[in-house]
Amino acid sequence: MSSKEKFEQLKNSASILNPKDLDIFFAILEPVTLEEILGKWKGGQLKTGHPFAAALRGIGWYGKTFISRVNVKPLVCMDTEGILFSDTESMNGEATIWPVEFRGKVSTSLVYDGVPTVVHFRKVDANTLIGIRDGKAALDENGNYFYFFLERI
Template identity: 30%
Template sequence: MTSARERLNRMRSEGASQEEAFALFDSLEAADSPGMLDLWRGSEIATGHPLEGLLTVSGWYGKQFDSAEHVHPLVFQKKNGDLYAVNPIWIPMNLPFDKIPRGPIRPAMTLARPFVRTRKSAARLRQIEYRGTVSAAMVYDHKDIIDVFRKVDEDTRFAVMDVKSLNSDKSYFFVLERMRGKAFRP
């Protein structure tokens, strides 16, 4: 029998269909909100979603959960390794993401950094029912986005982004890995 960790690692290296990703997601136990508090490094799972690749090439690092009321949903990393939080209000969700060239994204983020950077949290952590399971979820303050988490192990979460306004029949999947002792101050 293949473990959830092995299935996830295969998906990270080879990609997966939406059905395979949801099958793994649905098989995992619920994540609890207190277990989310920390800095997490993120990575995408390729399943054919139009957003794939944009976060990675933009310098996305992950997410930081300071408390149930204070979450930094978009933490980015500069080339020198420093981390900073971005206010998601500046990211439009109604673009044809699959048609955006990936090459200019990182330089554009560098230029935009002074305008999109924030010290304020931009999301909250809640327990929400999704696909029949109540689990930890991050609710954006000013976007119609909810990221729902399931527990792979103590330091790994498998997640799906649920976006009401995104014109896609596909879901965006990603992985978060806990970075113990590496929290940053926005």
Template identity: 30%
Template structure:
């Protein structure tokens, strides 16, 4: 079983995830243009499973200064959500409530209010864990997502969220780039 599939199905410790992350090469911000489908990689982080439960789709990188860091499915369409409008601290403080169907239903109802047409993050090259690679810096949240290349159409992401001590891991798979469909 490939390592990423094993991680997705069985979960890894944060230490194992970091070791794998550290083994991967850097990716340049300009190589990330396009839309990417996201999936979570469980590692015992308080957010494990939460994004998927709320319908997280992925991320969109238009250029270095125009990034949609949170895309969600809404009635069959992909919608960008403003991370500043999300009660992330509340979800971390009250994880049982955040995981209820009532909270998820409320999120669905509020999606039009949470949505945005403006970019809410940017891409830069940044050193993290000894390697300079692409990083996505959120405009209004204490979050930096660091990326490493798995292959041409997949990236491993590590979300560094203050104040959580361990990273949250996710995989991005390219769906479009420069107007083309990614190879399957």
């Protein structure tokens, strides 16, 4: 099964996913460069039951926009009228992107301006990314990370 086929299976799963299976999948994916990540992305969660998913639903999270290394809109949200905006309140600002080593590979990671949170990315393909939210308050009660995906728009 290709990485894209596996991703589609995980994305469309009706049941709760085992975070350990996502750890294994993330490990086989290739790093993404700063240049490859630039653009607009629509996001979604990989269903593990992590409480951060509810927080994102609560703010109407839509995706992320990477304009440059120092200009990143990490919380692009949609209001009740369908208008997209950058939520700078929920995470105390926006973000930058940097090459960071995580789990043995150097890949592009997003560093929030106002909170101790880093998001590590790997690519499924040129138009699909998997992200892991990392930081002091990132783990759930079972010690698991929040996994999500981005698809280029």
